Amino acid sequence: MNLEQTFINDLVVLTPAVFEDERGYFFESYSKSKMLDLGIQIDFVQDNQSFSKRGTLRGLHYQNPPFAQTKLVRVLQGEIMDVAVDLRKDSPTYGKCFGLVLSxxxxxxxxxxxxxxxxxxxxxxxxxxxxxxxxYYNKPSEGGIRFDDASLNIDWGMDLATAIVSEKDLILPDFKNCNSQF
Incomplete structure (x- = not known):
């Protein structure tokens, strides 16, 4: 497993070692011991999976403490633009965004x-x-930020005018008015 630090502290990209031959490929998508070797000690308790069509935009979501979530995101089929926004008020990269194509x-x-x-x-x-x-998911602690907030200027890799967005995500507040407690 290769770890690449992004410009935002603690936000990292992991790339597994992939073994390919005439049958196809094999890789470990998660190994607690390999994560520990990389200095990452996280006790994951829940796996989630979603299926979405082209043009779907999900987010931006978070859960406030004490139910804040660390997520390890990967794509099983297809391709997405994955985006994270730093909400930690004491961070030098507070309000900064990072996007990466996962496929x-x-x-x-x-x-x-x-x-x-x-x-x-x-x-x-x-x-x-x-x-x-x-x-675990905890509805009372959930929060979000509107996907098209001008101050964040996120490049979602698609035309936002045609994005398929849930009603819930359409009414999320902008960044400056979100209820983040970090």
Whole structure:
């Protein structure tokens, strides 16, 4: 497993070692011992999976403490633009965004720590996204930021005028008015 630090502290990209031959490929998508070797000690408690069509935009979501979630995101089928926004008020990168194409082909994973909002847009015909969480879903602690907030200026890799967005995500507040408690 290769770890690449992004310009935002604690937000990392993980790329597994892939073994290919005439039958196909094999890789470990998660290994607690290998994560520990990389200095990452997280106790994941829940796996989530979504299926989405091209043009779908999900996010930006987070859970406030004490139910804040670390997520390990990967794509099982298709391609997405995965985005994380630093909500940690004491961070030098507070309010900064990081985006990365995750796909079944590149097999990269984004480790999104607690204190970040997360979302993704679907760039392929369809996409299946899977992510591990270190906290269970807790509705009273959930929060979000509007995907098209001008101050964040996120490049979702798609035309936002045609994005398929849930009613819930359409009414999220902008960044400066979100209820983040980080």
């Amino acid at each position: 079944a082909e590149n097999k990269k994973q984004l480790l999104v720590p607690q204190g970040f909002a997360h979302g993704f847009s679907v760039l392929s015909e369809t996409a299946v996204v899977s992510y591990k969480c270190d906290q």
